[in-house]
Amino acid sequence: MSLDLDDTDRAILRALSRDSTQSAGALGRKLGLSQPATWRRIRRLEEAGVIAGRRVVVDTEALGFGVTVFLGVKLAAKGRVSLEDFERAVTAIPEVQLVQHVLGLFDYRLRVTARDLADFERVLRRRIMTLPGVGQVEANVLLSEERRPGPLG
Structure with a gap:
C-alpha cells in the first residue's frame, strides 16, 4: 500500500522518532491538531506500515555492557x-x-x-x-x- 505523506505526517513521524511515548493529545497540541485528528493520522501511518512499531532504547552501558x-x-x-x-x-x-x-x-x-x-x-x-x-x-x-x-x- 502506497501512502502519500504530507508535511503533517512527516512532522508526526519526526516527533515520534524522537519520543514514541508521547500521547496523541500531547503530539497534537505541539502540531496544532486535535487529539482525534492526530490519533487518526498515527493509526493510518501504522496501518500503511510506515510506522512498523515502537521500541524502547536501552542504554547498554548503564546495564554494565561497556x-x-x-x-x-x-x-x-x-x-x-x-x-x-x-x-x-x-x-x-x-x-x-x-x-x-x-x-x-x-x-x-x-x-x-x-x-x-x-x-x-x-x-x-x-x-x-x-x-x-x-x-x-x-x-x-x-x-x-x-x-x-x-x-x-
Whole structure:
C-alpha cells in the first residue's frame, strides 16, 4: 500500500522518532491538531506500515555492557551450512543484538555487546566461532556513536 505523506505526517513521524511515548493529545497540541485528528493520522501511518512499531532504547552501558563490537562474518562453505541454520544459531546468542545478512566481503554483520573486551573474547571464542559454518571473522570495536537524523530529520 502506497501512502502519500504530507508535511503533517512527516512532522508526526519526526516527533515520534524522537519520543514514541508521547500521547496523541500531547503530539497534537505541539502540531496544532486535535487529539482525534492526530490519533487518526498515527493509526493510518501504522496501518500503511510506515510506522512498523515502537521500541524502547536501552542504554547498554548503564546495564554494565561497556563494549560494542561489529563483526563481519563470512561463512566457510555455504553449501554445507544453510543460512537459516546459521541465523537460527546466531540469534540464540544473547550478546548478539543485531544480525544483518549483507552483500559484500562478508555474509553477515553482527552487533555484539559485552561487559568488557575479555567478555567479548569469551563470547567470540566460545559462542560465535563455534557456530555452524563460520569461516572468516573481522571485528570492529565501537569507539563512539551519535544518533544522526534520518531522512525525516
